[in-house]
Structure formats: C-alpha cells, structure tokens
Amino acid sequence: MAAQLFEANYQRLGFIPFTAASASLVQHQNYEGYIKVLYAHKGAQLDIDFTHYHVQQPTLFFINSNQYLHIHSLQETEGYFMYYNRDFYCVQIHDAEVACDGLLFNNIYQMPSVVLDRKEQAIVESIFEQIQEEFTLAAATQEEMLRIYVKQIIIRATRVWKKQQLGLLNTQPNHEIEFFRAFSRWVEIHYRTKHLVADYAELLGVAPKTLTNKFNRLQLPSPNEVIKDRILLEAKRLLIHTTLSAKEIAYDLGYDDPAYFNRLFTKKIGDSPNVFRKKYIEGKNVQLEL
Incomplete structure (x- = not known):
C-alpha cells in the first residue's frame, strides 16, 4: 500500500x-x-x-x-x-x-x-x-x-x-511513577535555564537531598546526571545539526562562562565540543551500539 x-x-x-x-x-x-x-x-x-x-x-x-x-x-x-x-x-x-x-x-x-x-x-x-x-x-x-x-x-x-x-520504580505505588514523570517533564522544559538539582527540587516541592535520595533508592540515575546528560545531548545536537560555535552553544544552553561549559562537555563526553564535531563529521566512533 x-x-x-x-x-x-x-x-x-x-x-x-x-x-x-x-x-x-x-x-x-x-x-x-x-x-x-x-x-x-x-x-x-x-x-x-x-x-x-x-x-x-x-x-x-x-x-x-x-x-x-x-x-x-x-x-x-x-x-x-x-x-x-x-x-x-x-x-x-x-x-x-x-x-x-x-x-x-x-x-x-x-x-x-x-x-x-x-x-x-x-x-x-x-x-x-x-x-x-x-x-x-x-x-x-x-x-x-x-x-x-x-x-x-x-x-x-x-x-x-x-x-x-523502570526497574524497581515499576513496583512502586503510582505516585512514585508520577513523581518520576514530573521530574522528567520539568527537565525537558527547563534544561536550558535550570542546571541545578535544587532548581528541580523546588519545582517538585521537596528538598534537594530528598530528590537525590529518592532516585538513589530506586536505583535510577542521579538527578544531577540526568540534568547534565540532557544539556549535553542538546549540545551534541547543536554541534552536529547547526553551524553554531561552541561559545554560541554554551550561551544558548544558559552558560555565561563558555570555558566552564567547555570543561563540562570535555569531562562528560571525552572530547572538547570542537573535537566531537570534527570526529562526528569524519564518521569516527561517537555513538553507542545497542
């Protein structure tokens, strides 16, 4: 058809x-x-x-x-x-x-x-x-x-x-899954402007330590890792699918200090933003096989 x-x-x-x-x-x-x-x-x-x-x-x-x-x-x-x-x-x-x-x-x-x-x-x-x-x-x-x-x-x-x-979370009461969903949605909405666990704890009405402990107890990625991973995913998208410079991407993602963003990207990804872009264009291994 x-x-x-x-x-x-x-x-x-x-x-x-x-x-x-x-x-x-x-x-x-x-x-x-x-x-x-x-x-x-x-x-x-x-x-x-x-x-x-x-x-x-x-x-x-x-x-x-x-x-x-x-x-x-x-x-x-x-x-x-x-x-x-x-x-x-x-x-x-x-x-x-x-x-x-x-x-x-x-x-x-x-x-x-x-x-x-x-x-x-x-x-x-x-x-x-x-x-x-x-x-x-x-x-x-x-x-x-x-x-x-x-x-x-x-x-x-x-x-x-x-x-x-969801692993352990799928065995928990429904309000725990709803909490997880709310956190995921808030990160997707605010990752460009809110970079701290405390920002999302405030949106969810809990203490930062409570948010982190809840995720640890359920063997989920830590809230801080989730936030940073979402920011860096967007950074990689912008590096590959736009012509924005690393400095422009840093500003776009809410970082006033491009050098700090560059260090964060390099530490988490293993390459600087510019090297990552170059490797991707050359078809080198910057992807994960599943």
Whole structure:
C-alpha cells in the first residue's frame, strides 16, 4: 500500500508501510518537526540522535520532533512508519488520556524503543492494519478513528516501556511513577535555564537531598546526571545539526562562562565540543551500539 496522508485544519498524520526497498521514504529530513513512530523487524539498523540500534526482534521506536532519525537499513518484512504533528495529537495536552509524557516521550533515559513480544506484536500489527484500512474508507469520522488508533499504540507501548525500563520504580505505588514523570517533564522544559538539582527540587516541592535520595533508592540515575546528560545531548545536537560555535552553544544552553561549559562537555563526553564535531563529521566512533 502506498503512503497515505490525513490533513485538515493544520492537523496532519502520515502513514507509510515500508520494506528495505523503500527506506528512502522514511528518512528523517523529510519529517522534521513531526513526532514519528517507526515499527521495525529484526535486521533493521538506525540511529536516533547519537545511539545506534540494531533491531533483534519487532520494536516500536517513538521519535520526538526534536530528535534525529537516520536509517541505515531496513528489513524485507513490511514495517510501518507514522508521523504526525502536535495539532493532530499532543501528548502534553492529552496526558490524562495516555500518561506517557515523561515515560515514552521526554524520559530521563532518552530511551525511545519498545521491544514487543509475540502477543504485543500481534496486537500492534493489527492496529497498524486497521490504520491502513481506515485510509481506504475516507469516512467522515476518519480523523477521530485515526486519533484513537494513535492513542491505542501509545498506551500499549507505554505499558510495555514501563516494564522494560523502570526497574524497581515499576513496583512502586503510582505516585512514585508520577513523581518520576514530573521530574522528567520539568527537565525537558527547563534544561536550558535550570542546571541545578535544587532548581528541580523546588519545582517538585521537596528538598534537594530528598530528590537525590529518592532516585538513589530506586536505583535510577542521579538527578544531577540526568540534568547534565540532557544539556549535553542538546549540545551534541547543536554541534552536529547547526553551524553554531561552541561559545554560541554554551550561551544558548544558559552558560555565561563558555570555558566552564567547555570543561563540562570535555569531562562528560571525552572530547572538547570542537573535537566531537570534527570526529562526528569524519564518521569516527561517537555513538553507542545497542
């Protein structure tokens, strides 16, 4: 089936079944600014930001509009690529419906993948098949049906993601997961202007030590590491995808002292910003194999 597009009143959702032969149809540069969902089978290889994924079993990838997708190769088995804008569906506005913001999207691990077992694979493939069928109907209710299918995929994937990624936290009362989600969301909103654990503790209404101890108890990355990792991820994006200088990036990320930012980047990443950019352009090892 060919690529399909729903568009009305600034709302847009595109749907593309693909195989290895049509990989060029789903490259990131065609869908900048969109939220993207990629369903791939064993053998597919892709980069999301600076992480390389070699798919070993059916996997859903949720790529936010500020993340970068590059596909190296896809499998012969048909997969699906869906993209939509926030006018069509915004997880922040509809968080009460899907409870995924800070988990599936904007999570502290920057982990966008959900590996599916056979049961979940069958359910998810059935939903994608229903989306294909919906495009053939051209019914007056198409918009809402498509939105329902998107929500179904997000809800199911969020449940699986929590089991796969949250570890001890997934065994805790719901208010602990909500606390985790709130922290993740605040970091995503404020990482450019708030760099200290104390800043986020204040937003969450707890003492900095309480915030750190809570994450330690649940064997989660420390809040300070989460904050710094998010800042440095954005720094790497800006180094690779813009022409901004290291000094300009430091200012953009809220650092008045570019030399301090340079030292922080070098300590955490292992190379200075300029060396990192040079290595990436030359195709050297600045990514993590998964």
